Amino acid sequence: MDKANVVVSKAQTFIPQKKGFMYYLKRDKYLYLLLIFPVAYFVIFKYLPMYGVVIAFKEYNIFLPVWESPWIGFDAFKEVFRTNDFWRALRNTFMLNGLDLLLGFPAPIILAIIINELRSKWFKRVSQTMLYLPHFLSWVIIGGMVLQIFAPNFGLIDNIVKSLGFESIPFLTEKWPWVATYTAVGIWQNAGWGMIIYLAAIAGINSELYEAAEVDGAGRLRRIWNITLPCIRGTIIILFILNIGRISMIGFDRPFILGNASVKDFSDVISTYVYRVGLQSSRYNIATAVGLFQSLVGLVFLTVSNYITNKSGEEGIW
Structure with missing residues (x-):
């Protein structure tokens, strides 16, 4: 039994341990640095402007902030489709x-x-x-x-x-x-x-x-x-x-x-x-x-x- 336990314990030592995110971040830090600019491009120019979609549901006034313009619902879509x-x-x-x-x-x-x-x-x-x-x-x-x-x-x-x-x-x-x-x-x-x-x-x-x-x-x-x-x-x-x-x-x-x-x-x-x-x-x-x-x-x-x-x-x- 003692020999069997020794074999099992040795086998367990060879099982790869699951690495955390910080390990991979530290190991591949330069690769992650290369991602900063592409990710920033998509966030700034693709995702942040999405809030402007609400303009389609408002009577937008360029002299007012988007959220302060009066809400008109689907009236703009109805006008377009007509x-x-x-x-x-x-x-x-x-x-x-x-x-x-x-x-x-x-x-x-x-x-x-x-x-x-x-x-x-x-x-x-x-x-x-x-x-x-x-x-x-x-x-x-x-x-x-x-x-x-x-x-x-x-x-x-x-x-x-x-x-x-x-x-x-x-x-x-x-x-x-x-x-x-x-x-x-x-x-x-x-x-x-x-x-x-x-x-x-x-x-x-x-x-x-x-x-x-x-x-x-x-x-x-x-x-x-x-x-x-x-x-x-x-x-x-x-x-x-x-x-x-x-x-x-x-x-x-x-x-x-x-x-x-x-x-x-x-x-x-x-x-x-x-x-x-x-x-x-x-x-x-x-x-x-x-x-x-x-x-x-x-x-x-x-x-x-x-x-x-x-x-x-x-x-x-x-």
Whole structure:
């Protein structure tokens, strides 16, 4: 029995003791220090401003503190939902974001696969740089480029088309051609940046899989279909869910700069509506109500898409 107790006591000494938070804080103090600035950014610029949501339920007066402004309940939401301009802006937002999702989401995947299949390293580097460079251009610059290329009467493409004896194409002055131009320019601006994410995912694929497939006689397309796409499927699903969650959100600069009075029925989106009705008219409660509505719609889409993904057997965000 004494020997048995000795063996048990020795075995217990090898059981790892549970360490407290202070132990890990002291051990990884420099890593925690690196978290200070990102956490401070999100707290200051993302979480603290959330108290301003109450403006949507008040008759906000800029000369009074938020909490002293009179409470109006859901009157701002009722006013928004009664206006035809809001529903037109909401329709255009879903239409333009839907086209970006339908046509723009596969673009970086295709580009990443093409770049990954290139054999020349220097050409691959040059191509990557040229493809993601537009992401760093301001929409003001892109808008000027679009005007010089697609504008009627003096645009580059218009002059080429006329010189060939064809009629001018109203890229920027008629609704559906404008939608096509808007979508194409957006894909050109964003596809290269999204390509980098998929290239990083492809770089993590075990090269032995490709070697084994090549030995078995699989061609390039077969290797892409059976190895590359299945291995990056998790990344594709997560990014797709995030894009679904942003389908009700749209930036201000792109539709505002590319839009004009001729295509207002299609170019007026939620962000321009908020700018025009909420900010230019100093109706801050209206602007906040529309923003809160956008966030709630985006949350619903994100939750539903993640739920469907999990039910289908794939791994969602949570």
